Amino acid sequence: MNAPTGRISARRLVLLLGQWRAAGSRQGSAGLAAGIRRLVLEGELPPGTTLPAERELAAALGVSRTLVAAAWEQLRADGFLRSRRGSGTWTAQPNTPTAPTALTEQPLDLARAAPAALPDILAAFDRVRDRFAVELGGHGYHEVGHPLLRARLAERFTARGLPTDPDQVLVTNGSHHALALALRALTGPGDRVLVEQPTYPNAIDAIRAAHAVPVPVPMPEAGWDLAGLAATTRQAAPRLAYLVVDFHNPTGRRLDAPGRERLAAVLRRTRTPTVVDETLVELDLDGDPADGPPPMAVFAPNQVITVGSASKSHWGGLRLGWVRAPAEVVHRLVAARYAFDLGSPVFEQLVLAELYADPEPLLAARRAQIRTQRGALVDALREHCPSWGFEVPAGGQSLWCALPAPISTRIAVEAQRVGVRVAPGSRFGVHGGLERWLRLPYTLAPPALVEAVRRLAVVAGEVGGETAPGAGAGLVPVA
Ligand SMILES: Cc1ncc(COP(=O)(O)O)c(C=O)c1O
Structure with a gap:
């Protein structure tokens, strides 16, 4: 980023920095530098954000200008800040350091929990060719979704125990787009949106982007705090809730049927519209997907x-x-959609409809693949990181690891030096924190997972019990 693109006031920066002295290092300037690095890494201070003048920020923080100048010097050296006379000082995304060995040439991406496609999908691309040729004669706009795909998705819901008509289905550009539409249609600036904590980081960003306020309900050691959810729903009167009960991201937990009944009773009583994110529902690794608890909408x-x-x-x-x-509700979402886009690509919809004509064989192959990868990750962690705690989830695609010390961001930052990308625990919290947690997805092939864990173990050993974020990493996109 060679030029600044926005600015942040001293007041807001002080707010974002929070307890930078306590959370950072003993030396003031290092602690301030660590706080700014964390904000850049977590996306709170996007690259190109002009910072307040040193004197102004020093006054707002109640520290000397020398301290701010020393922090800025460190951040400039690490690539997190740039300055130009007349333009001020702005945040930057540091270049990822060159990998030191051949081993690190291909970064092992554990920040995006997203598996590669199974090769069988390619055949579906070929099979839809003729049907696609027919579509070319039409206008190609399906703002509610292609009728064939809507029908197939409705069948899948019905087979999973939730009778569904095609007119209850809207096709979107991913479930994240679906959440954005729901936020757009159902919330306004300042509205509260209840979320689990930890939760899917991009959902927190989407809520904030809609100018709504995420209200976290912490998850306990196991399961869900249903009493806490009920109390927060009563007290905060959220306009919307966003919950991931089928293989929660990042913990991999699933809410059982009695829990769903209790949760539903709260939602019904308080009339809280709730986005239930089923992105991971088909990754039921231990059970038969047909025998899982009924979908929340039941x-x-x-x-x-x-x-x-x-x-x-x-x-x-x-x-x-x-x-x-x-x-x-589908009608309201479609009305909201016109401001964003006018439908999803037809070819991909036909491919997915084709895949859902007989979904089970491919889904079974996917589950078997992810199950093997889960085993590889679990074994590698037990061997190389024996002090890390985790439960093996019955589904989903990640382990939520309890670290022996609050070093999650530190590990994530240093891991980039050895060619591994991971999302620190703080990305999964509404206000950061969660430094004792690290999400490790099992979405790579077993040899890559084993290698990634081996490198993470080395990094974890190096950072030991230190808590301040280090230098040298760029923004890590999370999925
Ligand atoms: C819980 C959850 N919701 C939504 C998404 C985004 O999904 P999509 O690619 O469909 O937008 C992800 C991706 O990791 C996810 O884990």
């Missing part, structure tokens, strides 16, 4: 807006997801 049909996706079951590059909701 329990609260008027409140639940189910969003789903082909990204983890089939391939993220299809960029297809969907909403399943009462038909009038």
Whole structure:
């Protein structure tokens, strides 16, 4: 980023920095530099954000200008800040350091929990050619989704125990797009949106981008804090809730049927519209997907807006997801959609419809693949990181690891030096924190997972019990 693109006030920066002295290092300037690095790494200070003048920030923080200048010098040396006379000082994304060995030539990306496509998908591309040729004679705009795909997705919901009409289905460009539409249609600036904590980081970003306020309900050691969810729903009166009960990201947990009934009772009583994210529902690794607890919408049909996706079951590059909701909610979402886009690509929709004509063989192959990868990751961690705690989830695609010390960001930053990308625990919290946690997805092939864990073990050993974020890493996109 060679030029600044926005600015942040001293007041807001002080707010974002929070307890930088306590959380950072003993020396003031190092602690301030660590705080700024964290904000850049977590995306709170995007590259190109002009910072307040040194004197102004020093006054707002109640520190000397020398301290701020020393922090800025360190950050400039690390590539996190740039300055130009007359333009001020702005944040930058540092270049990822050149890999020191051949081993690190290909970064092992554990920040994106997204598997590659199974090769079988390619055949579906060939099979839809003729049908696609027919489509070319039409206008190609399907703002609610291609009728064939809507019908197939409705069949899949019905087979999973949630009777569904095609007119209750809206095809979107991924489930993240579906959440954005729901936020757009159902919330306004300042509205509260209840979320689990930890939760899917991009959902937090989407809520903030909609000018709504994420209200976290912490997850306990196991399962969900349903009493806490009920209390927060009563007290905060959220306009919307966003929950991931089928292989929660990042913990991999699944809410059982009695829990769904209790949760649904709260949602019904408080009439809280709730986006239930089923992106990971097909990755049921230990059970028979047909025997899982009924979808949340069975329990609260008027409140639940189910969003789903082909990204983890089939391939993220299809960029297809969907909403399943009462038909009038689908209409509201379509109305909101016109401001964003006018439909999803027809070819990909035909491919996905083809894949859903007989979904089971491919989904079974996907589950077997992810199950093997989960085993490889679990074994590698037990061998190389024996002090890291985790539960083996029954589904989903990640382990939520309890670290022996609050070093998650430190590991994530230093890991880039050895060619591994991971998302630190703080990305999964509404206000950061969660430094004792690290999400490790099992979405790579076993040899890559073993190698990544080996390198992470070395990095973890090096950073030991230090807590301040280090230097030298760029923004890591998370999926
Ligand atoms: C819980 C959850 N929701 C949504 C998404 C985004 O999915 P999509 O690619 O369909 O937008 C992800 C991707 O990792 C996810 O884990």
